[in-house]
Amino acid sequence: MVKTVADTSARDKILEAARKIFLEKGMDGARMQDIALEAGINKALLHYYFTSKDVLFEQVFSEAFIRFIPRLNRVIESDTPFFKKIEIFCEEYLNFLIANPYMPLFILNELNRQPDEFLKRIWSHQKPNLKSLFIQIEEEVKAETIRPIHPAHLVMNLMSMCIFPFIGKPMLQFLTKISDKEFAVLMEQRKKEVPAFIIQSIKR
Amino acid sequence: MVKTVADTSARDKILEAARKIFLEKGMDGARMQDIALEAGINKALLHYYFTSKDVLFEQVFSEAFIRFIPRLNRVIESDTPFFKKIEIFCEEYLNFLIANPYMPLFILNELNRQPDEFLKRIWSHQKPNLKSLFIQIEEEVKAETIRPIHPAHLVMNLMSMCIFPFIGKPMLQFLTKISDKEFAVLMEQRKKEVPAFIIQSIKR
DNA sequence: GTCTATAACTCGATAGAC
């Protein structure tokens, strides 16, 4: 089963093209024709490598996550001091999002469309350990190192402020006339800004 | 051009059905057949009232916004004290989102798909006056009533914490095992929780 | 206004030549 050079190359080109098109247009919006065009081949060859659109979709999708989720969990489950942990969490999360800006909208879309099937395929073995984070927050509140706050609200705030700007980019840019370049700078700043905002709010 | 009762009624039933189906499945996922079924009529009649899917889509979409945006702007442009303004802004926003939970994902999706066309149609005459909010934040910083913060970050944080939980609901529920009922309670709480979180972070 | 029937079209998938 030795792969030729051409073999690997075509398959890779397809995956790269598929990632781009899927992330841009979602599962429904993406056309096999678009992906083939982007990859510089035709539809038939696409089906030669990936028997169906579903198969291709799943392949593309699980890729990015397989590396990201364990990284997040390593942060969550480490015994770093709580405030420091928030800083690292945000930095890891924002790094991933800056590298994969279309990912969140894409995922949240599919999650809303067919929650059960999608969740089970993607997160059955690799899911962020928010449970552990919840417990930690409750302990910090009890120890009075942070003011009383429901863990769900704190975690929602944390995730919201990291993820939302990437989903809302076109809206935010339209409403505020921020350029692409300025937006990129803002996202870099948020690695420090978001943890600072949170810590300022919950510290005692 | 007097409309009969049946006339108005059928048209309204279509709009209501379309809103439901579009919000659930997005522009691509929604089927005219689904909408006709939901409205208790058939596809042909649907096309009688709305010549194309695009027309129906735009109609449904702009409706919700025409009432919401002016409300928001009234809050932004009022001379309420800044912290109070944040409280009212969050309450208005969350009220709208609780009543239209599928709206944000739907909108952000379409915004990402065809930014120019969509934005111009929807927001050319009715857009949230974030500019005014930016200026105000700068003034508050200058007056030292709040700590130094880039207006863009503060506004992003504000909008993120209001909007994101509705977009990320399926994800958050899967990761945290929160029930629908508990989630609804949390969203009610956020009317107080989000402004409190923000004010705690920016006050001096 | 409302319906049935069907035209026109899009798109995923396959057959078969090279």
Added chain:
DNA sequence: GTCTATCGAGTTATAGAC
């Protein structure tokens, strides 16, 4: 492995009777 050509399912949209 890669292509052209085409099928067949599913959808939007229209024609035309009532």
